Amino acid sequence: MSSPAPACPRFQLDLSQPSSHLVGVRLQHTPRRPQLRFALPAWTPGSYLIRDYVRQLEGLELHQGGQALPLRRVGTSQWQVALPSLEPVEIRYRILATELTVRTCHLDGDHGFLALAAVVLELEGERWSPQTLELRLPPQWQAFVPLPEDPSGGWRATSFDQLVDTPVEVGPHRCHQFSVAGVPHRWVSWGRTLSGEDLPSPAPRWLGDVERVCLACCRLMGVERPAAAAYLFVLHLNANGYGGLEHDSSTVLQFGRRRLAQPAGRRKLLQLVAHEYLHQWNVRRLRPAELSPYDYGQAVVIPTLWFAEGITSYVDQLLPHSAGLCSAAEVLDDLGADLSRYLLTPGRAVQSLRQSGEEAWVKLYRADADAPNNQISYYLKGAVLALALDLHLRRVGSGLPVVLRQLWRRLGCVGRGYRETDLLEAFAAQAPDLQALLPAWLEGLEDPPLAAYLADVGLSLQPRSQSGAWVGWRLKSGTGGLTLQRVVRDSPAQQAGLMVGDELLALHGWRLHQPDDVAQLLQPEAALSTAEAGIPLLYARDGQVKTTLLRPASPAIEAWDLKPDAEADAASLDRRHRWLSLELP
Template sequence: MTQTTIGSSVSRGSVQPPAVAYFIDCQQGHTHLLQVTLRLTAPQSDVLALHLPVWTPGSYLVREYARHLESFAVTTIDGAPREWWKCRKNQWQVACSPGEAIQVRYAIYAHELSVRTNHVDRSHAYFNPAAVCLYAPEYRDRPLTVTVTAPPHWRLTTPLDPWGEDPFTVWAANYDQLVDSPFEVGTHSVYYFEVAGKPHELAVWGEGNFEPTRAIADLQRIISTEAALLGGLPYDRYVFILHLTHKGYGGLEHANSCSLLFDRFGFQQPDQYRRFLCLVAHEFLHLWNVKRIRPQALAEFDYDNENYTTSLWFVEGVTSYLDQLIPLWAGVFDASHYLKLLGQSINRYLQTPGRHVQSLTAASFDAWIKLYRPDENSLNSQMSYYLKGELVALLLDLRIRLNFNHQRSLVDVLRRLWQQFCDTQAGYTPDELWQTIETVADENLESWRQAFLDGTDDLPLGDWFSQVGLELVAQDALPYTGLQFKQDRGALHIKAVLRHSPAEALGLVPGDEIIALNGWRVQGEEWSDYLRECQVGQAVEVTWCHDQRLHSGTLVLEPPQPHYQLRCSAQATPEQRAHLEAWLGTTAQNL
């Protein structure tokens, strides 16, 4: 493996003409194929090895990009065929003469619209180079160019800089920088704006009710807030790529850009628009927390295999915690909305039985096989490192703030990591990360590490909220059955059965269809309506269908699961309210 380079470490003027060149043709969008040509000089051996990554940084799942590669062929630049063979699922070998100029042609099927894959149609081409571009290990550290061929009147948006006068030819200092640079090609709209004297671009593909003037003003506030927190902007230019699609949602961070996917008609709904701003804050914060400050296991990417780390709880959890605070501090929504979002996170955490099964460090390590592959048992056996990581970050932040009367905070941990690791690119070990947290907190927190990171103890949320004048207030909820349902046009198909629940005791399983409750046919919301008429401890008769057979049995209703609203306490002392105001940056009267 080689040292991963963040951003362009050398100027174009100091680079010799690259020995590796990619040519990507996206003119046949109706076929959903990218036609790729790779030209390079064979190394000083008689075999050239070529690899295609199995994953892309920031999305911790082996996605097997090679399954979309077809029509592989190799010739010399003059067109003479060369023998080749496939030696692994994502690796090819080519017989060649040392120093010979080789041309590799292949096609990539691109019909998955997500931030981590490729999508090509008549309207645009979006691709992540890890899912498109073969590489030779010997040339991984060498500069390269990419030339895109597109239909007339299309434009190219990417964080990479142009090579020469052709706007469709760009260059990267090495393959790692290429992988870190998504491409959007098409007739998309591009909006230009500045923050702190640095240029930013917002490329928007798709139709909807997006309002660029409003959104750009809010993006500027978020960018300025994060820059102030972490001492400036560590790039020369930044690119946002936004895709508008039906019910879309997602984001993927890069060193000098990010890709965003959002609901095309979600921008006029206040809560949805605020969700979009949190997504922006999250992916933008990653340009520090993981792209430049990262675990040692992610300092050098192995594109052929999983890259294991137990620190994703910090990478994603701390970012998830701050992605809701940053829009608040930036003034794009208020503290009451922040408390609403935080309350939702708390309820999701408390309603996940898997929090007693999987620790945060285990969840981080097993991201490759669990988080991105949820099934009907995931709630029972897993804990999201995003969700619990957010709440652990919250507790650490409050502990540091209260110890130092808000003169220190969790942001100081990021600042120290930035000072310590930004220049070396070596990455921190789990122990170095925890030592930095303890240094900022100025106390031994090993018991917290054992209980909340390596263990499965419940988080003492109420105790810490009370110190800043907040309280968790129980809300009315339905009697507990342990059932979760799929949305299926009125039919009540079971999505999940929670462990140690009445439904599990009755023998209900995911996939079963609930037919009736106490002899009454139920569909959709009727289940909740009927449960509201029942009492805790009551035995109700359930009729369901399993494998085309009808069954009936008795289910005993249990007390509702915890469901809370987070709000200011009427009994809060002036000191507690002062802590709340210092943390949230607002007066308690506004809550």
């Protein structure tokens, strides 16, 4: 007798009881072999942290022919079972959905969101088989899924990878439709603005602006149409969130409604749109070789995250301006803020840019209070390096857009993953001296010559000093008193023996309650006059009251401002215009 024909895995997700915050899962499958192994992913592509999604899994059972079969756990999120026959099996379990981020799951009475890496099991031997998805929803809810519909109901993914790459948003939401170069796009929002709307501004204007940003991304990559055949935007408007996660044919954004109401809020959201939309080329299809294919069970060292995220973080600030949606002065404000944050991060002198990407799994996504002292974000330093590379290339009549387009045509279009040597060759092909300069910037701790590059476009960075004496700490007031939130390495605060979490009680005999109390006592003249002897400081740590002497230093730089040079010549101004507009020389 022949064995039953294998059927593709079919997932049925029950979200019909949102108040339980539980997603019921049924996985139906006809096995190929008498031993079945399966696993839940430990992370989701685009967010480089082992999240151990198995923490939210409960009630796992496997049934065949009406009987429950014993499962043997062979890893923290892996199981296997010996099957008495090759008859169809059904795996049942539940997923707790209480964490609202773009990479986890959330279900309540207002909506549901699923990052499917946290939900779907990978059956051994079925990774490249089609997978189908069905949803059971509360009345009046609808689903927004960036997959083609399956003729038998639900949706169909061509492989497990495509299924994992599918964010699922459900709820009684309104769907807004528009197109980009003839490609259908959808926009769905959960949550409301402070004025009670589901979009940041009236639909025609907002969707038109998003379309312009999308077209600017296409122009940057030198293509006429988006890479995806259809595209879905999902926006979660909440109190204070910020972030996004890219997918092949969609993105999920999170943005705070209070931030949106600020003067720069709408521009910042458009930059986030640009960042995630551009990822359908840079990261999703033009992908680091280490991510081809994905290993969902463990961390993979990726030395080129500076390109994947840093380049994207740099151009996302220029793309709304390229689309005609903000002024050059606003772009310079945003670039200046990033340059200032970079120059004020001590960790850039400790961790190289390549190390930042290689250590993402254990450092950037697990940052603590000391992180600014010993690490630098590959998003931030990568964006600063991208700025330097762009202006360097413009000196020889090229530009960053040329490199992106050539890499896309040579590698991205054919789905070939890149290694760092591919990137070095692409940059050196435009400017041969980058063959030596770029590795030095990636491996070393020295900054690129930012002042010289900015001078090319009639700009300069000007320091702004703080008003009080410098001690190198950041304070937080609350129910626990006035505590140290951050202590800068080698600062007067660290030299006084202070550490994060200490509660400050009194300075120079005066009781402390608020950060302003400290500021008044650290005015430069008075503080520096007693610095040699030290200022008595009373503090508490682990229930014990301690004393130390604080020796403040002269006021330090608190920010760097990016300023236009009033005497810049016409050639510099023209270079600046073309640079900010992403136009080539």
